[in-house]
Amino acid sequence: MKPANFAYHRPGTCTEAADLLYRLRDDVKVIAGGQSLLPLMNMRLAEPAHLVDVSAVPELRRTDLTAEGATYGAATTHMMFEHQLVPDVADGLLSHAARGIGYRAIRNRGTVGGSLAHSDSSAEWPTVMSALGATVHALSVRGERRIPVTEFLLGFFSTALADDELITAVSVPRIAPGTQWGMYKMARKPGEFADSLAVVQVRDTGASTPAVSVWLGAAKDVPLRLKHVEKALADRPDRSLLPADLSGPLAADIGADTATASPHDRHALQLHAVTVHRALMAVGKAPHAA
């Protein structure tokens, strides 16, 4: 199907975009890559009266690199991360994650800001950016503000962004020295959204057991930090937990009751346990940043 009618606006700067969003706030949508919004509009699930296209705003394609990390413009495409056309401050994790998103034709247009604003927990960026402790930069006529990704994502298609606010960038802190990561995406076929998505970081702190963080996507409406799984891992420095060992703590993290869970929920729990296990096995194995 085709989108319904709308008026099209193409600002050249962030300030201009924020002004438009404020003026049209009753019925306006930002469009960046269009790779989530246009399918919805084609199906008439979204019929905004105004579209503000930010794909021609040069500021939104900029990257600022500092000793602490990088600030990536909101319109940085998945493809730019994949091919490291922007520096990868997470030692290859950003590039690895981007490579798994959809298909090449989708990655060429889809953007990191659009993915975060869309807030689908089975997408790559929400989980990866939560795990990395990233921060969203937002702009409106009222000024700028910064929101940690974990506070930004509120639920399926729901974020802390106001109707007239624009995401301008996302800051990612440099992954700490001595950190190794592992990621695994479980999907029916390459390019599908995840049925489960796990990101593990293992940081050598000099102590007898390294610090481990484990994040899971596609289980709840927002990415989840798996505190019980992390605790189970703290007791096993070699991290040699099998899916069967993981499903207990995982159920506690997800809030599932294994005794009363439906077959569907038990299947989902099994998928997540296998996915976390595979992410653990992948720690330190993927290629590093160039």
Add this chain to the structure above:
Amino acid sequence: MPHDLTIALRVNGRKTEATFPARTTLADLLRDRLGLTGTHLGCEQGVCGACTVFVDDLPVRACLTLAAACEGAEVVTVEALEGPDVEALRADFSREGALQCGFCTPGMLITACDLVRRREPLAREEIQEAMAGNICRCTGYNGIVRAIEKTVDARICAEGP
């Protein structure tokens, strides 16, 4: 009522000016206004790949690209694919029986062309993965993957060490 928009772009090497309602996708601009019906529309939600075209040298979904966003862009559709890579691809598609009804073929050719020009040796599984975003309703995937495998290898060899 929203007004029509006018943009200037290049389509298949020709300077083009087009006027259309804002809701027009690149696919509809190409098919309905410019008569380039080689770009096919299957799902209109990014999944099938039939509408894949080059915009500024990158393959994109024409069904998920607003024509309005193509101001100043260089668009290449299946009608204008040319050069040794594409000739080899066409010949291998024909030899390997890589099309039946042909509906998916324009998108297959654009996506395959983007693979062949990389000059990267690709294992069969890597080609399958790279083509996962193009659906063939006639399900002739073996022929399609075989044809691309042959072209990728032949084009790397043709340039030799």
